[in-house]
């Protein structure tokens with residue numbers, strides 16, 4: 048008989064097999080797993096793909112897709128007799144207005160943005176290679192060499208936080224606990240971001256090789272790839288690459304690979320929420336510390352790394368950490384920047400870390416119209432004005448400017464965009480995606496959305512308290528969602544006060 052904890056980990060699979068939350072399903076899964084029915088119901092209703100199993104086609108209502116008039120797409124689908132619902136963001140901003148039809152994922156196809164070059168760490172347009180040189184070199188030279196090269200490379204996490212990779216790897220090596228896990232974060236959900244999708248579709252061997260290096264170096268016996276549920280073809284590409292690498296004899300048979308589907312919850316991209324999901328629970332972020340490197344999956348040391356971070360490893364180990372560091376301009380390495388919104392050629396562009404928006408726009412054939420504002424790193428990064436076009440796009444510089452590089456989901460807005468509307472669109476996203484666990488975020492996201500709606504509907508005093516609410520959210524929320532959720536509004540107030548009926552930017556710590 049399996050221990051209860053392992054049974055709990057089966058809940059999401061069982062719910063998926065049963066076709067999602069329908070009458071009687073929680074009871075069936077309760078019998079299969081022995082987890083209380085109410086608990087199962089709570090899990091099922093947390094995840095949008097399980098909670099609305101018969102919703103049909105998902106139409107994206109992220110900011111970029113709203114710019115591309117996603118409402119019309121939805122009306123057209125309905126006129127064709129196809130049922131559809133709006134979804135928060137589908138990771139297809141380059142294809143706006145985007146939709147996801149679980150029966151047909153052909154819409155995901157797109158040419159890579161940057162042409163191939165030996166000076167790119169990932170190089171999406173290059174042919175993928177089954178050589179696995181880095182893995183064999185790492186096996187020969189050992190963990191200290193691997194961590195040393197990672198340190199020399201200066202690689203920082205590409206999932207959003209920009210944390211130095213070598214520190215996490217070393218922290219796991221330092222743990223006395225020998226049951227360790229490696230987790231790939233392929234939940235890519237930040238509006239404006241679709242780079243991890245492209246990495247896996249075009250260079251899946253870079254990801255498999257990077258994960259194999261991590262497991263070998265950290266002596267992990269299990270690798271979990273958590274892939275967002277709307278990326279069926281992406282997951283398939285990864286699984287095919289794994290089979291090919293196995294067939295070529297590159298992989299250690301002692302390591303078990305697990306592929307896990309996300310179920311439609313943006314918050315599960317947050318690393319500890321992801322761990323909760325892997326454990327069969329609602330994806331609610333954990334308090335940190337302890338960090339996953341100490342107590343992660345099943346309470347054991349766990350390396351969680353973003354797809355782009357993992358894909359950088361092969362090049363770093365093959366060509367040396369110093370090579371990778373030298374690719375960057377203001378910080379180490381190249382970076383995958385996602386360009387969408389009002390640009391002529393949306394796509395994923397790989398460029399030296401610290402490239403400016405002006406340069407990225409040149410790669411993407413320019414702005415459609417006249418540049419007004421942009422989000423440098425997805426919804427969580429708020430907005431910058433057109434005057435920031437020459438600001439280096441890196442982790443440190445953008446942080447110092449009160450915003451963030453995040454996942455480098457760059458959304459470009461032209462001068463037809465009303466910033467009150469743009470801030471409201473992002474406020475709706477955060478309110479819908481808050482896990483609801485802590486009150487500053489649960490209530491704060493609701494207050495901000497309501498204040499913006501009241502202002503839009505003609506109440507000039509509606510925004511009186513938003514700076515205080517934003518401060519409370521930033522200081523007291525458990526995770527990055529609540530800490531960043533006010534930024535679209537506070538940054539829009541700061542840079543476009545006239546659109547909110549103000550003569551100048553309001554004071555307050557969150558807008559400075």
Ligand SMILES: Cc1cc2nc3c(=O)[nH]c(=O)nc-3n(C[C@H](O)[C@H](O)[C@H](O)COP(=O)(O)O)c2cc1C
Nearest residue numbers: 204205206232234235236316317318352353356527
């Ligand atoms: C609300 C929220 C959503 C996140 N979504 C993602 C995501 O979709 N993909 C990702 O890799 N990291 C995401 N992160 C960052 C992860 O928590 C974590 O920092 C990352 O997976 C670590 O890998 P890295 O060091 O390689 O970036 C998110 C963080 C927050 C706060």
Ligand code: SF4
Nearest residue numbers: 482484485488526529
């Ligand atoms: S900040 Fe928001 S998303 Fe994060 S734990 Fe709190 S309620 Fe959940």
